[in-house]
Amino acid sequence: MSEKYTYAGAGVDTKKAAALVGDIGELRRRTEAKRSLMQSFGLFAASYDLSGYKEPVIVTGCDGVGTKLELLLEHDQLEIAGKDLVAMNVNDILTTGGDPLMFLDYVGIGRIEEEKIKRLIAGMAEHLESCDCILAGGETAEMPGIVPDGVIELSGFCVGAAEKADLIDPSRIEVGDKLIGYPSDGFHANGWSLIRKILAANPGLIDDDEWVPFLAPTRLYHDAVAGLREKSVDVKAMAHITGGGLPENLERLLGDKGADISIPKWDLGAVGKILSFLEDQEAVNTFNMGWGWVAIVPASEADTATSFHKGARVIGEVDSTGEVKVAIEN
Numbered sequence: 001m002s003e004k005y006t007y008a009g010a011g012v013d014t015k016k017a018a019a020l021v022g023d024i025g026e027l028r029r030r031t032e033a034k035r036s037l038m039q040s041f042g043l044f045a046a047s048y049d050l051s052g053y054k055e056p057v058i059v060t061g062c063d064g065v066g067t068k069l070e071l072l073l074e075h076d077q078l079e080i081a082g083k084d085l086v087a088m089n090v091n092d093i094l095t096t097g098g099d100p101l102m103f104l105d106y107v108g109i110g111r112i113e114e115e116k117i118k119r120l121i122a123g124m125a126e127h128l129e130s131c132d133c134i135l136a137g138g139e140t141a142e143m144p145g146i147v148p149d150g151v152i153e154l155s156g157f158c159v160g161a162a163e164k165a166d167l168i169d170p171s172r173i174e175v176g177d178k179l180i181g182y183p184s185d186g187f188h189a190n191g192w193s194l195i196r197k198i199l200a201a202n203p204g205l206i207d208d209d210e211w212v213p214f215l216a217p218t219r220l221y222h223d224a225v226a227g228l229r230e231k232s233v234d235v236k237a238m239a240h241i242t243g244g245g246l247p248e249n250l251e252r253l254l255g256d257k258g259a260d261i262s263i264p265k266w267d268l269g270a271v272g273k274i275l276s277f278l279e280d281q282e283a284v285n286t287f288n289m290g291w292g293w294v295a296i297v298p299a300s301e302a303d304t305a306t307s308f309h310k311g312a313r314v315i316g317e318v319d320s321t322g323e324v325k326v327a328i329e330n
Helices: 014-023 025-032 068-074 078-094 114-130 192-201 208-214 222-230 245-254 271-275 280-284 299-307
Strands: 056-063 099-109 134-142 152-163 178-183 237-240 258-263 291-297 313-319 324-328
Touching: 014 025, 014 114, 014 134, 025 114, 025 134, 056 078, 068 078, 068 152, 068 192, 078 099, 078 114, 078 152, 078 222, 078 237, 099 114, 114 134, 114 152, 178 258, 178 299, 222 291, 237 245, 245 258, 245 280, 245 291, 245 324, 280 324, 291 299, 291 313, 299 313
Parallel strands: 099 134, 258 324
Antiparallel strands: 056 152, 099 152, 178 291, 178 313, 237 291, 258 313
């Protein structure tokens, strides 16, 4: 008689996965303090009632943590990975003028490890709770033989909405408008392939007590956006500064215009140890250089746009050159 096989015997335990969903229920419920799903959590898809909007426009985005995840796993910073995943998606939604409403995650793992996944979700829930975005669902895929032990795959997806009249329109940008920079907390979740190469060639470069701040999670910039709204600033565009740094991310918004930017030397913890191995232009074209969020506003409103946020400052001006030039102050 031929051997009888089971799914669990092949390395996939569906009962354990189902129990895990129940275990993270309290973490997920924290994200529904101010917004709620229309139907119950746990169905095959999530729904949200948009009737509170007059002319709702859906905005969506997806992103991951990138190769930073390798170092986060190595240094047991799973909560930071969860926060990075949320911020990389939510910040992109915020650039449109939209409200981040629902977030979904994808976790691929060789075998279900409850504590690791709970810690990832805990980090996600903390960031989501702070910006009133619901953890609406997700997928935990147990893939023995495909995802190696000790490795986790992460992707995130965010759905938001905006009133049609409130959508940010970068085509309104004019020469003379000011660029307002809002400070980052570190490298965030981009440029880590380069960082990892530098670290591999220079073992011991980062001291033991520097690792956690060096791996700081991507900031959520919902506070900057909320402040701009509260002050009724005429925001013409907003950029989340990720891969490609200030030049590439601002070029998306400026069309045939350019910008002249001047920023101070980035001096934050162990960041300088990495930057010391790079020419300034390479660093500028890779990292956020201390400015994770940029808003473009009329010159007459620049003071208002910086007044409510510690560390915010004018970092540049829109010009007609068609090129984004970034200079680092001595």
